[in-house]
Amino acid sequence: METLENWLYQPQETDGTYKFSGSFFVTIGIQQTLSQQEIFEIYLFIKSLVANKKGLDYLQVFINKDTGQKLFFIDQLNTEMIESGQYKSEDNYCTLLLASEY
Numbered sequence: 001m002e003t004l005e006n007w008l009y010q011p012q013e014t015d016g017t018y019k020f021s022g023s024f025f026v027t028i029g030i031q032q033t034l035s036q037q038e039i040f041e042i043y044l045f046i047k048s049l050v051a052n053k054k055g056l057d058y059l060q061v062f063i064n065k066d067t068g069q070k071l072f073f074i075d076q077l078n079t080e081m082i083e084s085g086q087y088k089s090e091d092n093y094c095t096l097l098l099a100s101e102y
Contacts, residue, residue: 004041007062007071016057018075019050021082022092029098030071042096046073055079061099070099 026039034042042062050056060073075094077087 004038004045004062006038006065007042008065009045010061010063012057012060014057015053015055017055017079018058018077019055019079019082020046020073020075020094021050022075022077022094023090025093025095027095027097027101029101030096033069033098039096042071042073072097072099072102 020043024043026034030039046056046060049060055078056075058075058078062071062073063069064071073094073096077092081087082092
């Protein structure tokens, strides 16, 4: 498992073509729980994985090393959906949230 300072990245269960390239949103729970630095590190970590793997599954999971708390990072549109032209640009977004907020 790859790690950030406080978070363990969990291997994805399936491959995908999600790029986490749209607007980036965080929930209130994330804003109240994580520092801006942690949020930024998680976002950059996922963007790096996307570049290395040419896409990811829509759901990425992190677990806090100390508390066991889970985070979900969810993307809404994959490459094929974006390229289809059937979706508006505002439909292309990803959200970082606490698993308890799902």
